[in-house]
Amino acid sequence: MAASQLPTVIEVENLDNRFGSHVVHKDLDLNLFKGEILGVVGGSGTGKSVLLRSIVGLHKPSDGRIRVFGKDLNELSAVERSDTEQRFGVLFQRGALFTSLNLLQNIALPLIEHCDLSRADAEELARMKLALTGLPADSALKYPSELSGGMVKRAALARALAMDPEIMFLDEPTAGLDPIGAAAFDKLIVTLRDALGLTVFLVTHDLDTLYTTCDRVAVLSQKKVLVADRIEKVAATDDAWIQEYCQGPRGRAASYAFRAHETSRLRE
Numbered sequence: 288m289a290a291s292q293l294p295t296v297i298e299v300e301n302l303d304n305r306f307g308s309h310v311v312h313k314d315l316d317l318n319l320f321k322g323e324i325l326g327v328v329g330g331s332g333t334g335k336s337v338l339l340r341s342i343v344g345l346h347k348p349s350d351g352r353i354r355v356f357g358k359d360l361n362e363l364s365a366v367e368r369s370d371t372e373q374r375f376g377v378l379f380q381r382g383a384l385f386t387s388l389n390l391l392q393n394i395a396l397p398l399i400e401h402c403d404l405s406r407a408d409a410e411e412l413a414r415m416k417l418a419l420t421g422l423p424a425d426s427a428l429k430y431p432s433e434l435s436g437g438m439v440k441r442a443a444l445a446r447a448l449a450m451d452p453e454i455m456f457l458d459e460p461t462a463g464l465d466p467i468g469a470a471a472f473d474k475l476i477v478t479l480r481d482a483l484g485l486t487v488f489l490v491t492h493d494l495d496t497l498y499t500t501c502d503r504v505a506v507l508s509q510k511k512v513l514v515a516d517r518i519e520k521v522a523a524t525d526d527a528w529i530q531e532y533c534q535g536p537r538g539r540a541a542s543y544a545f546r547a548h549e550t551s552r553l554r555e
């Protein structure tokens with residue numbers, strides 16, 4: 288089914304974001320559809336993180352409207368806002384696990400804080416989340432400093448999943464991972480989306496991720512979303528940044544690898 292035929296879970300309309308005289312977004316529109324993985328790309332400083340932060344309520348936009356699950360964020364009471372935010376899982380660029388807590392304690396923390404669970408119940412659930420993200424059971428008692436970069440990302444993802452979110456926001460989740468680790472993480476995101484019915488808003492620079500993982504790709508350029516469509520359509524868009532990004536050596540390699548993979552999959 289085309290993404291646009293699915294229910295809309297987030298609608299961003301005429302969004303403006305300014306910092307002093309620096310205009311980051313002007314009349315930005317974007318929809319996120321239930322169950323899709325939307326990749327958000329754009330040059331450095333085009334406002335991908337500011338957009339993510341505006342939607343999850345960490346940044347108050349200068350103007351415009353953001354509707355989440357059909358409700359305007361500006362019109363929510365504090366309680367409604369908190370309820371809405373609990374339907375979000377967020378994985379920030381730097382993972383942000385507490386270094387003084389082991390993985391189990393890190394993942395159990397939001398459950399103890401927000402769900403009033405006993406420590407034993409929260410840790411039981413935390414073990415399940417760890418397993419969901421492909422981490423071995425014996426990693427539960429390890430501290431973040433004892434883990435590889437890929438494992439830290441998975442643990443941070445497990446924590447973001449702790450409260451069974453409906454929408455997962457990921458800010459450059461594969462940054463800093465080697466290509467094999469990045470590909471495995473991409474696969475995990477698709478598996479979790481399929482298994483849990485998640486909707487995913489994924490900020491990335493990784494062209495392989497766009498081809499292998501995203502149902503649609505939104506390009507931020509000229510202070511707005513220039514295009515939001517399937518990657519093949521985006522790559523054909525007549526825009527200097529998009530052409531340089533998608534048709535440069537890395538973009539061509541990602542497109543070629545994807546097409547080769549699809550061809551062999553269809554032959555099987």
Ligand SMILES: Nc1ncnc2c1ncn2[C@@H]1O[C@H](COP(=O)(O)OP(=O)(O)OP(=O)(O)O)[C@@H](O)[C@H]1O
Pocket residue numbers: 306311329330331332333334335336337338
């Ligand atoms: N709190 C803030 N105060 C002032 N300027 C800010 C603030 N947050 C973001 N900006 C500016 O807004 C612009 C967009 O920032 P943002 O981090 O969203 O970019 P980005 O597209 O995510 O970039 P990158 O790909 O490099 O991570 C940047 O110029 C940044 O300096």
